Amino acid sequence: MNPAATSSSLPEVAQPVLDVRSLSASYGHVEALRSVDISVGRGELVAVLGPNGAGKSTLLRAIMGLIPNHGEVLFQGNALTRRKPGAAATKGVVLVPEGRGIFGPMTVLENLELGAYSVGRDKKEVERRLTSVFGLFPRLKERFKQTAGSMSGGEQQMVAVGRAMMADPKVLLLDEPSLGLAPRVTGEILDTLGALSQSGLPVILVEQKAPLALQLACRAYLLSLGRIVATINPREVKSHDELAQYYFA
């Protein structure tokens, strides 16, 4: 295999639901993201890979408007960039941040209810979404009264993903969902993400454990020093060595 900048036979890109064009972001004078283009369509799970400090988390934070950025983020054809933080979430672009960002002292139920904050006071809709999330993660139903911070890492990740699903996302972004989790639990979480993607939900998965992400992804972007350096067709990557060639090319 010749690890060129882009895989030779990438599957056809579905009509993008989220289309990121020339997105750049800086921390002070340090440019952390340089003119990045990525997109995700309905039913796609795309992975963003790269070493530590490549700009993966920055990319997700810039999409969500959590850090100053320039460029375009089109969601269903409409621009999101430079909107105030939180605007993306209310539109249906939902991020599960690195470290999960759960509200530790609050109960599982309260965490999930807050995921549906944008629903307002429509209790029936919140109930409907709760039922759906409990279907996805039955363990959360068993422990809905427990404070989220007292749960295991895997269960906390379920709370984080469940809370994101309570927002009825149109696009789901996940930042390192496997961080600090046992392999079995990671597998469980990723299987759920795969199922969600197959049900039509566009997913952008930032992941350090590239082999795991490539098992699920239909396309992967390799980020290095804030730039996309390769777009990979996971089916063309047959071994760890081939993947390593992308990293070192």
Next chain:
Amino acid sequence: MDNISLVLQSLISGISIGCVYGLIGIGFCVIYNASGIVNFAQGAFVMIGGMATSVLMTDFQLPYAAAAIGAIIIAGIVGAAVERLVVRPLWNRNVAIFVMILATLAAQIVIERMAYILVGDQPKTLPPVSDLPPMMLGGVAVNIQSLWILASSLIIIAALNVFFKTSRTGKAMRAVSINAEAAVLQGIPVSRMLTLAFVISAMLGAIAGILLTPTQYTAFNVGVPFAISGFIAAIIGGFGRPLGAFIGGIALGVIQSMAILELGAGFKNVAALSLLLLFLFFRPSGLLGSTR
């Protein structure tokens, strides 16, 4: 009156004033949890509570309850103004927290001076909520106003607890206090929650002022001493812990009362500051542990 009766009377008086310190301390906690800011304009809201009620009763002839409600609303509006005009512009510029804390101190001085210009420097007071004579409990005369303070404080604590535990907005405010960025990601309007924290805090301060004024007096410059007492209450309880601030307020009130009884009125502040130093030296996280 024998010694035990004196001690019991001082205890009741201390609990009563301590409840008020507790309410002021809770005001500190609500803003601190939402923003990390220690709002030194908290004392101004206590002053507004007593002063505005007095002015509305005497100059506008409003009945007691209407004047009190009016004063609480005025304090809430001033609280929102402090957040919008003083804190928010600095917040949006990402300035250091201590700059915002100093700005609230400046706001305290501005509000105090505006009260002086508008109402003058004459002390004002309010009539007791009821005209009933002191109630005798086993030889101890209990001022009815003290019972009003105790009952009102407990009702307010219970109402706040229900608000923060069960309402959608209360839960959102708690979420902001735990992790503001994660709250933003849920679509929670964090800046609106900050304004609301200032409004709730100002209203609590005003209620404290209304409850206190019949037992003491109020004037344009009473805010700072009460703010210091509320601040000490919050530190004793564990900064950011509303229940802790209430317990801390009662502890502070009781210790002050006992110091006055045993050592004389001059030792009131000595006792309060000694208690503060003891906590800062030996248990800086307070009784319940601070939230940050």
